[in-house]
Amino acid sequence: MRLTNYSDYALRSLIYLAVKPEPQTLANISDIARSYNISKSHLTKIIHQLGQLGYIDSVRGKNGGIRLARAPKDINLGVLIKQIEPDFNLVECFVTQPSNSAGINDDDNYKEAKSPRLPLTLIDESAVTENNAQSGCVISPVCQLKGIFFEAITAFINVLEGYTLADIINNEAELAGLLSQT
Incomplete structure (x- = not known):
């Protein structure tokens, strides 16, 4: 069994949003794409679907961005x-x-x-x-x-x-450190 890159990138995006130093602050797709060195255009479709499914909130406008819509333990x-x-x-x-x-x-x-x-x-x-x-x-x-x-x-x-997003970010500080190095 192999998951698609789509699922992989969706999980990575949720991890990124979950380990931000201030989870309620907005992130943007460019930051996520740069952190993981993945295509921004491909990530845009994924973020859109995650928003439709209620996993992330999107805020439009000049100071807009995205953030988790649910607590990691609820994903x-x-x-x-x-x-x-x-x-x-x-x-x-x-x-x-x-x-x-x-x-x-x-x-x-x-x-x-x-x-x-x-x-x-x-x-x-x-x-x-x-x-x-x-x-x-x-x-x-x-x-x-x-x-x-x-x-x-x-x-x-x-x-x-049997697992939630919270389970895979229990090393939050290390993840955040790696993601902020880009």
């Missing part, structure tokens, strides 16, 4: 990753279910259920397509591997759901 890593990863389709017999990326806050569902809800499901590969052609892998109806992959992804998400 669950598993929930975040499920919201921003485009899919978890390790093999072709997985299909992505509709995601919450349109701004629906999955955090409430997480607090209530505390159970893994992956944005994917196994599909019946023996199903016939609209052209009456069989789709996918020929062994899918009897394949044991797809169940193992599903179990592995579930375990991956379960581990992430």
Whole structure:
């Protein structure tokens, strides 16, 4: 399993905002991009989505910028990753279910259920397509591997759901020192 750069940059952005010396002061995308040596234009899309999902606040204008909208202890890593990863389709017999990326806050569902809800499901590969052609892998109806992959992804998400942004910034002073050196 490999997360996209998009998720990596989203996590880095949240870390940057969480370890600023004065968390309520505004930061800007250029500072984050410079600190991590990543593309400002790519980061702009990520920051926009994090704002839509309620992880950061954006203030427009001459003295505008961004800051965390939630306390680091309230940002669950598993929930975040499920919201921003485009899919978890390790093999072709997985299909992505509709995601919450349109701004629906999955955090409430997480607090209530505390159970893994992956944005994917196994599909019946023996199903016939609209052209009456069989789709996918020929062994899918009897394949044991797809169940193992599903179990592995579930375990991956379960581990992430056990951590928050606060857990990964417990060395805040060291992180802030490294990020301010740029």
